[in-house]
Every structure is written in C-alpha cells, then in structure tokens.
Amino acid sequence: MLSGIYGLLSASFFVAMDAVDVAFTEASVGAGISTLLMFLAITMTERRDHSVRHKPWLALIVVVVTGALLIYGTLDMPYFGSADAPIHVHVAPRYINDSMQEIGVINLVTSVLGSYRAFDTFGEVVVIFTAGVGVLALLSVSRRPENDAKIDALNVSMHEQHLILRIVIKILIPFILLFALYVQFHGDYGPGGGFQAGVIFAAAVILYSMLFGLSTARRVINQPLTQFIAALGVLLYGSVGVVSLLNGGNFFDYNVLSDDPVAGQHLGILLIEAGVGLTVASVMIIIFFNFQGRKEYGQGQAKGDV
C-alpha cells in the first residue's frame, strides 16, 4: 500500500517538474502494477519478516559516508532550474527548435523517443521482451486439469463475495481499454505513447483477472497468442528500421518511408509506437498471469497434500 502511495507521490512530483509523459508512466506503473507484483510476491513467499540485520552500524556508516561524498560532489552542480546548465545547451536546443520542421510532432518527448533516439528505445523494448521471456521461463507451470477444478472451486467461493466490485469493474473495463487506445494514438499530440498505453491496457486485463479469477481471464486472453503478440511488437519495431534501411536510409531513418519526409516520420513513429504498445502490454500481462498462475498452482499443491 505504501509503495502505491509512493508511486503516486513521485508521479505528482514529475508533473510539478513539467514531465507529464514521465508522470503518466509512473502513475500507471508505480501506483498500479509494481505494487500489485510486490503483493503477489510477498504472499507467495513470507509475510513476516524475521531477518536479522547483519551489522546495521557498519552499513549505516557506509551509507552516511557515501551520502556525504555525493553531497560534496553536488556542490559543483548547476543550480536547480537554471537554463544555462550543461544539459540544456548540448543536444536539447536542436530537439526543441528543429524537431517541428524535421518531424512535425507536437509532443517533443514522442519525437525524441520515436525518431531521434529510436535505437535506444528499440533496445529498451528488447530488454522488456527479454524480461518477459525470463519470467515465463522461471514461473510458468504446466497446467493439470484436476488442479484446475480445485482452483476453480476456490475462485468461485472467493469471488462471489465481491458482487458490487465486479459489476462496477465490468462497466469500467471498456473505458479503461478505450483510454489505453486513446493514449496510444494521441501520443503525437499530447502526453502518451506506446509505453503508457501498453501498461494501461495491461492494467485493465489484470483488473479483470483479479476479480474474475485467472482461469476465466485465461479463457478470454489466449496465452500463446499473448506471447506471440509480445514477439510481434518487437518484430514490428525492428522491421520498421529494416524497411527504412532497404529504402536507402539509415536504420530507423523514417524520412525515406514516404515521399514527404514529415509524413514518413509520422508513419514511422506510429508504427514503432504500435510495436512498443503491443510488446509492453503483452509482457505485463504475461508477467502477471505467470505470477498469479504460480500462486494458484502452489495453493492447489498445498490443498492436494492435505
């Protein structure tokens, strides 16, 4: 719970810092999904903490000394909010002044993310994909039918209690999904983009599976399909780069995608944002489903033993 508040707090901090895109991401990730995953992991391991802190004083001294050194290091840093800091004079003016002519996207964050630094973003999407594959490899369980029946019975008894919640959520979910799509395609003109949209979309699915049980959600969302979509998103992103390469440009040089460079940029950004959104959404769904599946599997095992 505290970590949810922490996520929300840092999101509002980012709004105060004029970083609306970042705030958006943090609000959906920090306040929602990360808290949820922490909860799941804690219930799957141990609720109570009986650890002996090893040498807390030594650790404290190390921390204080490091902190003091870091603060000493900040004395040379530029002041907060000063416009002539080194960070603002190097590449940022180019992004701010020229990107309207070169890319034609109002949201500068999107144009930098999708076009100027598309290669970075590609790497990050691959990292997310790899993390999804890792969770899949670590936590996926082969499902056995007799276990399923037990879990179903458990779920039915558990979920009958939340009638009001279920009805409200049922009404809300279409709007959440619609909002995710809006965020996805409005990223050029306002805060938003593939990363946020993916997380919001996944949040809707996760909400559904929390209230209706994993096996119901599994019937709606096909798991192999989700895994395929995760890979498809990365493939889509990469192939945009390859297509621009084949058209005689550089890797991720969208100018060559269309006769008009600006139209080409728009097309390129739209496609890679779609790739990002697909991958992020399905990786988040994969992660949650596997955690939840592992948990229910463990419960089923425990019941079977008794």
Place this chain on the structure above:
Amino acid sequence: MFLGLYNYWIVVVLMMIGFYIVIAHGNLIKKLVGLTIFQTSVFIFYISMAKVNGGTAPIVGDGIEIYSNPLPHVLILTAIVVGIATTALGLALTVRIKEAYGSIEEEEIQKKDNSTC
C-alpha cells in the same frame, strides 16, 4: 547560497535510504524494495535536471518560448517501464528461490548451500 542544490540532496538522501536497505537487510524482497527506491531517486535526479525555470512541458504550443529538456524525460519514461519489467524478473527469481530453499533470508540460504556441499 547552496540552497539551489537542494534537489540533488533529496536525491542523495533517497538513494542512500535505498542503498541502506539493500546492504543491511537479508530479506530478498526487502532488497528489491530498496533497489526500487534507489531507482526512483535516479529518476528524480534526471527529471529535476531537465527542469528549466519558467519552462513548460515539452509539447509545442503557440507563444511558448521555454520548454523543459525533453531528452531526460524520454530516458526516464522508458527506464520506468524497463524497471518494472526487471523488478518482476527479480521477484520471479525470489519466488523460485523460496520454492527451492524454503526461505528468502540470505543467511539461511547460504547455510543451506554450505551444508549441501
């Protein structure tokens, strides 16, 4: 006179809280929570560097002259999503460790490792 540097100090304090949790606690989940706090302090560091006095969000509009620096925003935006994905991987590893060792306390795990070999 050094008051203009307070944003870095907040970052340092947060970072050190995270660092302390990582090195002082034996519980693997707590270590991951510490890492997350550490991570957030880095996010705040980047975003506060991007801020310009009198600037606005980097979305082009008429009559706006000063914008925040969009580059750190891009880096952190992706870093947040990557961060949750890697945290999930860490939690998955923790869950497997719990299944294999029956504990997520660092010392108990080490004890078991030593006694088996």
